[in-house]
Amino acid sequence: MTNLYQIFFLNLALGLILGFVFHRSDLCMAGMFRDIFLLKRTFLLRILYLQVIATMALFFIAKKAGLISLYPPPNLNIASLGTLAGGMIFGIGMVLAGGCVIGTLYKMGSGSIISIIAFAGLIIGSAVFAEFYPFWAEFSKRTRVSEAVLLPQLIDEHFLMFPILFISSMLIFRWMRSKKLHQKAYAEGYIHPWKVVIIIALLNLIIYISSDMPMAVSTGYSKIAAYLEKILVPDHFETVAFFKKESYSVLHPASKSLIAGGPGAKFDHISSTEISLILGVIFGSFISAVSIGEFKLTLSTLPPPGQNISALLGGILLALGSRMAGGCNVKFLMSGLPLLSIQAFLFLFGMLPGAWVGTYLFKKFIISYGREGSDGK
């Protein structure tokens, strides 16, 4: 599809589904990584693994069937140390914010004040990054780790894909038999995470085929920041190089039309793929919450100041981290890992210690919880 409006409304519809299932399953990627350090639990990590493998299989089959026209997709790039550093900042931010770039959206849609504050942080962080973008772009350019975007450009694709898919399927099959992909849940209308990640993998495939690149969301936040600056500080807005750049600009091989998008304040390919998802997830989650009487927007249960400050800082760090890395957990973990993107691996390596630091900071400064908490017996 090359019509931006068609893509916009398709992604909006897919976003509604995403928001709904995210809210029902509370499939929180911040929780996924935080629980490793906080609870020593890896249940959600197995769910993520299932998602990566399912997506990998779907993308691989679609590519073999000739359904994918742009490979590597233009929204994945060459990895640099900037990706690693960004991943680390992102990891800290997601724990402090209580959600990643998409977790913040679905929690906000269900009426969480904390996530509305984190969302504001994400917009502020995007605007802050725009100010030091030229410096960071230079740093990233100088610290490139490889000229390849995806591992299959370096090593034969079949040599990589077949063993990974085979061994992983056996592993997942074993988890299924020992019920390790299942856990007890009490929330009303709960949808089990393993079902949700299969749904997301399918939606991601539809997005990749229809809009020529897999799911991503965080440049959408920069766009919102750009529109706000254009309205509020138009003179300054004109001087910001970041809002003038294109993130990608490629000629579509079949239709010969130009696919271009960037963080600027204009309707382009990023608007039709990412702004649509942002809106869809918020409203999808809103619909889910209202339908089971769990929409909760009220000032009467405003959390303590420490948590609000943490959410704001967390949101700012999420935006800084994702712009420094050139993407967020959605682009890298849900879309990049299944394509064996080098950027995605570096982002993950940064995000893990980042989540550890975030958990440490939260326990130290927001809710003091130390050794006395390790009462196990």
Add this chain to the structure above:
Amino acid sequence: MENETVINLDVISLDIRGQICPACLLISLKEINKHKGLLRNGEANLIVRTDHRDATRTIPDAAVAMGYAVSVEKKKGYYEITVGRKDEDQKA
């Protein structure tokens, strides 16, 4: 608003509505540890009120791992998680 702890005869109630994880979990664990004597003896139950769906997974998970019995009940717009002593023959 601070987290108010109200101690009745045998119910310790903790209202953390409006808060999300990891705050929900950490506050609840602190509360469990603060009153562990009463909870372990079966002299009191801790009732946590939360409107964060993820907390209905993380709090029971952690409390069960610590050896408590946990039940969750949906109220109007929020959940009540009850943490108490696990009876010998009762499976959590």
